[in-house]
Amino acid sequence: MSFIRHLIVIVGPTAVGKTALGIKLARHFCTEIISADSRQFYREMQIGTATPSAGELLQAKHYFIQNKSATDYYNASMFEFDALEMMDKLFKNQNIILMVGGSTLYVDAVCNGIDDLPAIDMELREKLMKQYREEGLEFLRHKLKVLDPDHYQKVDLRNPNRMLKAIEVSLITGKPYSSMLTATSKERNFNIIKLGINRERPELFSRINQRVDQMIADGLVDEVKSLMSIRESNALKTVGYREIFEYLDGSISLSLAIEKIKTNTRRYAKRQLTWFSRDKGMPWFHPENTDQIVDYIQSKL
RNA sequence: GGUACCAUAGCUCAGUCGGUAGAGCAACGGACUGAAAAUCCGUGUGUCCCCGGUUCGAUUCCUGGUGGUACCA
Numbered sequence: 001m002s003f004i005r006h007l008i009v010i011v012g013p014t015a016v017g018k019t020a021l022g023i024k025l026a027r028h029f030c031t032e033i034i035s036a037d038s039r040q041f042y043r044e045m046q047i048g049t050a051t052p053s054a055g056e057l058l059q060a061k062h063y064f065i066q067n068k069s070a071t072d073y074y075n076a077s078m079f080e081f082d083a084l085e086m087m088d089k090l091f092k093n094q095n096i097i098l099m100v101g102g103s104t105l106y107v108d109a110v111c112n113g114i115d116d117l118p119a120i121d122m123e124l125r126e127k128l129m130k131q132y133r134e135e136g137l138e139f140l141r142h143k144l145k146v147l148d149p150d151h152y153q154k155v156d157l158r159n160p161n162r163m164l165k166a167i168e169v170s171l172i173t174g175k176p177y178s179s180m181l182t183a184t185s186k187e188r189n190f191n192i193i194k195l196g197i198n199r200e201r202p203e204l205f206s207r208i209n210q211r212v213d214q215m216i217a218d219g220l221v222d223e224v225k226s227l228m229s230i231r232e233s234n235a236l237k238t239v240g241y242r243e244i245f246e247y248l249d250g251s252i253s254l255s256l257a258i259e260k261i262k263t264n265t266r267r268y269a270k271r272q273l274t275w276f277s278r279d280k281g282m283p284w285f286h287p288e289n290t291d292q293i294v295d296y297i298q299s300k301l
Numbered sequence: 302g303g304u305a306c307c308a309u310a311g312c313u314c315a316g317u318c319g320g321u322a323g324a325g326c327a328a329c330g331g332a333c334u335g336a337a338a339a340u341c342c343g344u345g346u347g348u349c350c351c352c353g354g355u356u357c358g359a360u361u362c363c364u365g366g367u368g369g370u371a372c373c374a
Contacts (some may be wrong), residue, residue: 164336
């Protein structure tokens, strides 16, 4: 056992059992949890995001849960800053901190860092969005080709969000977006022990289905109903909320909405797994295999 | 019990005037540095219910099963 600081990072697809494992590990290592979940920040969205219960939150201290409003603007870079600041504080009292979460980009922001870019300008985004809606992808392609020809060569020219981001940054800074990307990981003053947890696909899917049914039983429809007035906010572009909005609009039945939530959650889980699979050296465990997981972590301390 | 219709992908179904088949959804695979539970891209995965018959060749036509649906009893 050394005196090096360690960040134990637990990633895995949605509904795999990260919360329960995180609590066990936090208790085992006598530490606290940085949550890296881009939807559990929002205090208005608890049922649909499977936020840890009050009882669970008592068993281990969690940070970055219910600390934002769904109308707040927040992003991975801001999370990188906030999480590092929090960890600095926590490392004063302990050498091990846990980070648990399935938000791929947010985890990446803390582990590897993301490049410094200017804050977004909402007015500019709205203006570009409007033109995109009126003129289509060609508008974005043309704009990007002029502002950042290098990025134009690399970016997916069918993905509006990607192009929009590059255009925004280029316009705000007056420099091509791609010139600001360093493609290097930032140095961290702690060691990172990262591991993935997963289950067999049928097992994972059945947990997803059960969890969605439980959300409905717990009152998801009412939760979503109460958020009707802020449905346009980015936080609510989320599986479980969009589908219920459709139901509340009367455009689909409740049972279809439930089916769609299940399907979209399965797809989300797959996207997470695809992202995590890029991490070639990362070991994978079954979330109930706690002893094996603890042994692995011990061996890395 | 009788009559009619149906049986093709995980599901709902199309189709082949006889040359081993294709849509939607689901599923599967992938990309991704400030919207990331977002955004975007790619891929048919098949004893054409079973046993025979006709045929160079049957998922397709015919006999007989089996299962289902509807109607009549």
